[in-house]
Amino acid sequence: MNQVFKAFSAAAGSLALLVLSGCAEKGDSTAAGFMYKNLPVASGSAAAGEGNTVTMGSAPKALVGTGIKVGDSLRDVNVTKGDLSLINIAETKGRVRIISVVPSLDTKVCEQQTHYLSEKNNGLDKMVELITVSVDTPFAQGRFAKEAKIGNVTFLSDYRGGDFGKTYGLLVKDPHFLARAVMVVDKDNVVRYLQVTPELGQMPDMDAAFRFARSLIEKS
Numbered sequence: 001m002n003q004v005f006k007a008f009s010a011a012a013g014s015l016a017l018l019v020l021s022g023c024a025e026k027g028d029s030t031a032a033g034f035m036y037k038n039l040p041v042a043s044g045s046a047a048a049g050e051g052n053t054v055t056m057g058s059a060p061k062a063l064v065g066t067g068i069k070v071g072d073s074l075r076d077v078n079v080t081k082g083d084l085s086l087i088n089i090a091e092t093k094g095r096v097r098i099i100s101v102v103p104s105l106d107t108k109v110c111e112q113q114t115h116y117l118s119e120k121n122n123g124l125d126k127m128v129e130l131i132t133v134s135v136d137t138p139f140a141q142g143r144f145a146k147e148a149k150i151g152n153v154t155f156l157s158d159y160r161g162g163d164f165g166k167t168y169g170l171l172v173k174d175p176h177f178l179a180r181a182v183m184v185v186d187k188d189n190v191v192r193y194l195q196v197t198p199e200l201g202q203m204p205d206m207d208a209a210f211r212f213a214r215s216l217i218e219k220s
Contacts, residue, residue, distance in 0.1 A: 040202045042197040054198055062173045073190055074093070081138065082155060094187055095187055097131055100117045105140065114148070129154060132153050134158065135159050136159065
């Protein structure tokens with residue numbers, strides 16, 4: 001547990017940079033009291049896994065683990081639910097899932113990404129499961145969900161040691177948090193869509209992920 005808290009402390013300064021890089025001019029769209037901002041949206045994708053990097057500002061940050069890619073099956077790894085129990089994320093199969101991966105809910109971009117997932121999915125939440133994974137503690141995730149009035153997203157935590165990040169090649173080595181990504185997984189646990197934002201301060205193209213998820217529903 002001490003190791004986890006040390007990792008969180010080491011990441012604090014860099015998370016502050018993420019907050020600053022996520023600040024932009026306010027947009028006009030609001031939902032459930034949240035004011036959306038005109039944040040940059042990534043047009044491409046970085047590759048996950050060892051030997052690849054994402055940037056934070058202008059600084060490259062190395063990724064750790066075996067990279068996930070389109071066509072791979074979800075890999076077995078435990079993440080923590082709000083009640084502190086563990087769940088193997090691969091055992092969530094049976095429905096199409098949109099898995100939104102964020103560094104920390106305490107940053108502006110992560111906050112908006114999570115609101116967008118919850119509020120801008122145009123009814124997909126009735127047909128697919130929406131999941132957010134971050135390194136925040138389950139307590140912090142629960143507080144965020146309550147304050148944001150988000151009840152249609154399952155929050156799963158990778159705070160114990162970054163095992164999800166390592167298993168999927170989405171752990172930013174230094175500091176210790178997750179890269180920003182969105183994936184669409186079909187009901188048979190195959191990753192059908194994946195975007196890893198090349199720059200941590202950019203939003204993923206959530207609308208593209210929504211369209212892909214909807215296409216899977218329509219084909220089934």
